[in-house]
Amino acid sequence: MSGYPSIIQGGMGVAISNWRLAHAVASEGQLGVVSGTGIDAVLTRRLQDGDHDGSVRRALAAFPLPKIAQEILEKYFVPGGIPAGQPYKSRPIMTMKPPKSLLDLIVVGNFVEVFLAKEGHNGVVGLNLLEKIQMPTIPSLLGAMMAGVDYVIMGAGIPKAIPGILERLSQGLTASLDVNVGPAPKDVEAQSPTISLDPAIFGITQLKRPKFLAVIASASLATLLAKKCNPPVDGFVIEGPTAGGHNAPPRGELRLNEAGEPIYGERDEVDLAALRALGLPFWLAGSYADRLKDALAEGAQGVQVGTAFAFCRDSGMDESLRRSVVSASQAGTLEILTDPKASPTGFPFKVVQLAETVSNQAVYEARHRICDLGYLRSTFYQEDGTIGYRCAAEPVDHYEQKGGCSAETEGKMCICNGLMASAGFASSRKGGDVEPSLVTAGDDVKNLARYIPDGETSYTAKDVISRILAS
Template identity: 50%
Template sequence: MAPTTRPVVIQGGMGVAVSSWQLAREVSMSGQLGVISGTAMDAVLSRRLQDGDPGGHMRRALAAFPSAEMAARVLDKYYIEGGRRPGTPYKPIPKLTLATARAGQELAVVGNFAEVWLAKEGHDGVVGINCLEKVQMATPTALLGAMLADVDYVLMGAGIPREIPRLLTDLSHGSVGRITADVLGGKITRHIEVDPVDLLGDDLPTLRRPEFLAIVSAEALANYLYRDPEIRPDGFVVEGPPAGGHSAPPRGKMQLDDHGEPIYGPRDDANLAKMVELGLPFWLAGAYGTPERVAEALDHGAAGVQVGTLFALSRDSGITDATRETMLEELRAGELEVKNDPLASPTGFPFKVASLEDTASEAETYEARPRLCDLSYLRTPYEKEDGEVGYRCPAEPVHMYLKKGGQEEATVGRKCLCNGLMANIGLGQERKDGYVEVRLVTLGQDLAGARELIGRYVEGWSARQAVDWLLTRVPASLVRQVQFA
């Protein structure tokens, strides 16, 4: 069903299944916008199936997939009854390219379908999917899979998502969905596409176009996207520097403080009066995780807020119980710290990293990790001298990156986000030599709301408790009531 009222609270789309279907479902059933992460859902599905699909949730979702034959191919390839033996590495999956192999496209479509379908199961609340513009090679298949599950909203940041409105429209018509590929040094225009008819044939249902919210850091980008109806989103999330995950670099020359973190100033704050003038709904993100800040956002003319950290720390998120409890212990003690690392992400965007023992946030743990790039979601395509396209990542082995024409300084401090984020949710790779991938946890830097909630709920809180608390100063007329099936 199409959304009938705007949510006041958008639950952040936090990397690689931290914003799991369970979390998104709980927030959606609370009457707000639950959001699943659309990053690496192909790897997440394949590994859940190899672990025996605890609870049978993946198989239940796959049984609802429009093409039984495609779902069966995925199950036959990855499902292991009872789960893989401890210490056994996960099977590799097809890597993303400008023209990903058909098996890879199918796995991505099915994986994103499953996550959205499970989040929407049994109620009529609204559900969104969050994707990164920087992970272009995954976008068309991810959004097709989400639309097959009738996703209500698509959210995208970490770049300029100007081609997403047309992509969603084309997919809703059953047409080929195509975006332009950013290829370093590219002399010709190349595209990344998905063909719904080719993939699903007669099994392709009618698709509804979801609403698109562009995640921006400043009104200048919002105004650019707004001016042209072809690239205009349906609304915006205006995300400030404290927000978790990736954030825009400071405007002007990058300067670091005494702790090595980027310095932001007034120029990096969006002009909210100009956002109101655009006339499209917008939500504020980054340090809006308290009832007072929600009320303040509404007073500024926003439709509401996007909040990540409170939900990442909730019992319903995809973070493992052990990692969550470690963070809650540090929160209770007032010792939880989050650093905005300007080097960690291969994308070049600053990335928030929680300082935790035995994670890649520690220099010695980071240095001990063998550099490799096997999941490869953040690889950048580049044009070779012969005109062919190659792929490289600053977090891969340095000698390989240099051989591909990369600069050594680009490799310094780069961390493997792909493997680290998979480890956060208990799906880290175990390698044949015994090495087990370490975690790399991201949170927002504003912990005011989390500190208040740990005082109320000493043992931790649920997503619904977080929603209820955030809405305590919101007029009842703005809070949507969800009907259950």
């Protein structure tokens, strides 16, 4: 036994891999991963929905600083839940200088998720974050570490600074991250691109340091991370272009197929020999739910699987969406597009084509652009040297006023609101509009029927695990 899990249930934001899914997987002896992306807003919405089973309040009661937990409860908890159609109370949007109330929400949101995922068993639990979303990273890691998270898994960028941050937080020391702001204007004093957090403000002097796995799509990036990180990374998840969520763009010039999807070729295949030579454990991801033996034969510890778990009964996916995807998958009618434009991050993003979601052109066009969650806003230097924030999915005139180019806004989807809706936390607007959902999944979404036990119409995380282990 290597001591490592054979199956990593991949992190899936927003709140698709929630604490329930990670708990179900970790209880089966595999690595259950919660998503920390957008979890501050999810926390406030769960409380406004009435926290019917009391789980959030149970986790809040375990937070080591009761005053902070109490303030959050007082501000957001609504016994019985807000009436249908009533907009959720907003919370501040992240910036380089966030108010303490937002830091509290991020720390507590991640704490709650990991606490509940770890409750009542001895299995291991990980936290998934996206490197592209930098500003909330340190408080997210801190909150998860306060709940004893065992692994941190991050992709969508080059997470070079993360091992050092985990080390410093574990020692109770101030941790810092340089945010990618781009070039500063000349001849003015530019605002610092560094964001820092002293864990002492949350009473922390020492914490367990979790293992860190980087999600990568090339051996050269793995080599860079293996050699340049201090302390070193603990391993890799190697993710291919059929995986759900964001994909790494193809190498070289972007070429599209007839459907408008990026074309991947031989150059995008990961050199596994070079990877093995690094001597670090790795897992293979992207349509590997049926290929555990192949992965082991390649020297991997196992596989990371997302799509199969995303549509099981334990996941955080809105029930009606989950059912429509499972039945379309069974019927063989499901379409999925690797959209090179949809995500404001600039990475290709897999979008399940469903009539009721924003993937439908009519739904897309009927939606009024608004940026009120702000996780994917990018930072840039304004002429006066201060840092500004913009998102290519926000209203086009706002984006242009901030120096953005309107061509960059074409086809952009509000992934923040779309994914929040697909997890059952859709924003309602004052005029009665409700944010449409957006569903992402890997190519494996066409094969969900194989997990459904005879005589049933749905399946569990345990069904997925049994089948992967037998593959």
